[in-house]
Amino acid sequence: MKPRLALIAHDKKKDDMITLAGEYLDFLKGCTLSATGTTGGRLINELGLAVDRKHSGPVGGDLQIGAMLVEGGIDCVIFLRDPMTPQPHEPDINALVRACDVHNIPCATNVSTARLVLSQLAASNQA
Numbered sequence: 001m002k003p004r005l006a007l008i009a010h011d012k013k014k015d016d017m018i019t020l021a022g023e024y025l026d027f028l029k030g031c032t033l034s035a036t037g038t039t040g041g042r043l044i045n046e047l048g049l050a051v052d053r054k055h056s057g058p059v060g061g062d063l064q065i066g067a068m069l070v071e072g073g074i075d076c077v078i079f080l081r082d083p084m085t086p087q088p089h090e091p092d093i094n095a096l097v098r099a100c101d102v103h104n105i106p107c108a109t110n111v112s113t114a115r116l117v118l119s120q121l122a123a124s125n126q127a
């Protein structure tokens with residue numbers, strides 16, 4: 001089965017997400033991708049990726065991704081959070097990260113960890 005990834009980035013981290021996704025573009029093209037609304041829009045428009053776009057994070061997108069994960073539909077979450085900016089939907093963000101921990105789903109919340117996770121997934125996908 002194709003790896004099922006969720007890609008999410010807060011506003012000040014969206015450029016980092018585009019750069020990161022560009023580095024792993026070939027691998028990501030072979031994955032089933034979900035994303036919150038604005039992040040997904042940029043991945044589609046700027047990188048040509050096929051993405052299942054959920055609602056924007058502040059209006060429930062993180063919760064939609066979390067619900068998919070709880071149902072067993074997500075293998076890995078890349079969630080580039082902005083630790084310096086208060087978010088109105090902080091409870092939703094915490095709920096998603098908590099759901100990752102409850103269900104033992106890898107969740108990379110910064111670019112360095114995301115590179116490690118994506119490199120490993122890409123390598124094991126080729127094996």
Ligand SMILES: O=C(CO)COP(=O)(O)O
Pocket residue numbers: 008009010011035036037038039040055056057058061062093
């Ligand atoms: O707020 C977000 C995650 O908490 C991201 O949502 P957007 O991708 O819609 O900006």
